[in-house]
Amino acid sequence: MGTVVRITVDSPDDPVAAIRDAFARIAEIDRRLSDYKPDSEVNRLCRRRSILASDDLLRVLRASLDIAAESAGAFDVTLGPVIRLWREARRTRRLPEPAALIEAADRTGLANVQVRGREIALLIPGMQLDFGGIAKGYAAGEALNILRTRGFPRSLVAASGDLALGDPPDGEPGWRVEIRQFDDRRVLMEKNCGISTSGDTEQFVEIDGHRYSHIIDPHTLQPVAERLSVTVIAPEPILADALDTTLYVMPEAGRPALLGKHPDARAEIRRL
Ligand code: AMP
Ligand code: MG
Numbered sequence: 001m002g003t004v005v006r007i008t009v010d011s012p013d014d015p016v017a018a019i020r021d022a023f024a025r026i027a028e029i030d031r032r033l034s035d036y037k038p039d040s041e042v043n044r045l046c047r048r049r050s051i052l053a054s055d056d057l058l059r060v061l062r063a064s065l066d067i068a069a070e071s072a073g074a075f076d077v078t079l080g081p082v083i084r085l086w087r088e089a090r091r092t093r094r095l096p097e098p099a100a101l102i103e104a105a106d107r108t109g110l111a112n113v114q115v116r117g118r119e120i121a122l123l124i125p126g127m128q129l130d131f132g133g134i135a136k137g138y139a140a141g142e143a144l145n146i147l148r149t150r151g152f153p154r155s156l157v158a159a160s161g162d163l164a165l166g167d168p169p170d171g172e173p174g175w176r177v178e179i180r181q182f183d184d185r186r187v188l189m190e191k192n193c194g195i196s197t198s199g200d201t202e203q204f205v206e207i208d209g210h211r212y213s214h215i216i217d218p219h220t221l222q223p224v225a226e227r228l229s230v231t232v233i234a235p236e237p238i239l240a241d242a243l244d245t246t247l248y249v250m251p252e253a254g255r256p257a258l259l260g261k262h263p264d265a266r267a268e269i270r271r272l
Contacts, residue, residue, distance in 0.1 A: 001030050001136055003160045009147065010154040010169040018150035022143040022157065029139045032056045033131045035080060042129050046080075050121040060131055060138050060238070061113070061120060067134075067242045068110050070261050072254070075246040076218045078108040080128025083216055086223060090205040090214070101221045108218070133215075137196050137241020140164035144237070161197040161244075164237040165190055181229035181270040194237025198244035199229035215248045224249055227272035234265035243267065 005026055009015040032041040032054055045051045053061070067075040081104035085096040096104075107126040114121040122129075136159040144164040147155040156175050157164040168174045174189035179197065188195070198215065205212050212223040230247045234240040239262065247255055247267055259267060 001026070001034060001139060001159065002036060003136060005140070005143070005160075006158045007143065007147070008156040008158075009152050011152050013151065015147070015150075015152050015155075018147055018152050021150065022146040025146050026139045026143050026159075029056055029135065029142060033060060033135045033138075035128060035130050035132070042131065045120055046122065046128050049123075049125065049127075050119060052118045053120045056138075056142075057120065058115070058118065060134060061115065061129075063138075063238055063242060064131065064134055065110065065113070065115070067246055071246045071250055071258055073110060073218055074249040074254070075133065075242060076108070076110060077129050077131055077133070078110055078113060078127060079216055079218055080130035081105070081107045081126065082218075082221050083130050083132070083214075084128065086212070086214070086216060089207070089212070093205060093207055095207055105221055133198075133245035134238060134242045136160065136162040137164070137194055138238040141194060141237035161199075162237060162241050163195040165193055165195065167191060179231050179268070181231060181268065182272050184270055188233070190233060193233055193235055194240035195231065195233050196237070196240035196244040197229065197231045198248045213248075215245060217249055229270045229272075231268040232265055233267075234262065239265060 007019050007022055034040045035042055041054055041057050064077040085100055085104055089096050112123040140157040140159045140162050141164045143157045144155055144166050153167040154169055155166045165175050168191045174191045177188045177190060177195055179186050179188060215224050217224050228248055230244045232240045232243040243265055
């Protein structure tokens with residue numbers, strides 16, 4: 001997943017074996033969902049265009065398609081070919097050629113993904129699914145589930161900006177989580193939820209004095225121009241992760257309607 005995962009457990013018992021299993025679960029999800037690993041399940045799907053998929057891939061794809069439908073396509077996991085061009089731009093510090101962006105966009109489109117039972121089919125060649133906006137939250141939540149079932153409910157899993165919080169430490173009302181949004185710092189006390197932050201503070205590139213974020217607007221094929229920091233607190237970590245990226249992309253006017261569909265989730269959005 002290209003990220004550091006930290007696990008915190010509060011227990012009088014030795015949690016080492018359970019923590020190992022939780023990390024193994026994250027590695028398993030990474031082998032399935034990573035678009036960086038050539039042999040991942042998702043990359044096999046992209047090459048073969050049709051597979052009988054694992055539960056992990058099906059769950060994350062279904063959740064992604066749900067959020068896509070709720071956001072008029074602002075959250076779009078088929079943007080992989082376009083995202084790869086912008087990743088390349090981050091490395092080379094040269095903007096993608098407009099023609100290359102248009103060619104890549106021809107290989108995207110949510111309507112080109114079909115799910116029937118366990119079968120996932122991609123309807124055109126050269127597609128690339130990218131679960132970078134949702135997989136870390138899912139993985140953190142799954143690791144937390146392992147810890148819970150192994151008898152360590154008072155646990156916290158942090159996959160960089162994506163947190164999965166279990167029961168609070170003994171005698172505490174919640175986990176103390178510091179949220180940094182530009183100059184704004186707040187401490188939250190939360191439990192049994194996911195907290196995800198999407199912002200341009202870590203991943204961006206500056207080309208000709210212009211700052212480009214790692215989140216792409218599917219309508220323009222360009223990185224979102226605004227400098228935002230979006231934190232979402234939701235009952236499920238996968239939802240918190242999907243929503244932070246989606247709210248980052250969506251125009252301000254569309255955000256209340258999306259949040260209205262998730263009354264248990266709340267968002268803190270700051271603009272630089
Ligand atoms: P996050 O840090 O959770 O906001 O996720 C950012 C990642 O989501 C990026 O690095 C891309 O892999 C992916 N991504 C970028 N733009 C979009 C988009 N419009 N819809 C879905 N995923 C995206
Ligand atoms: Mg996200």
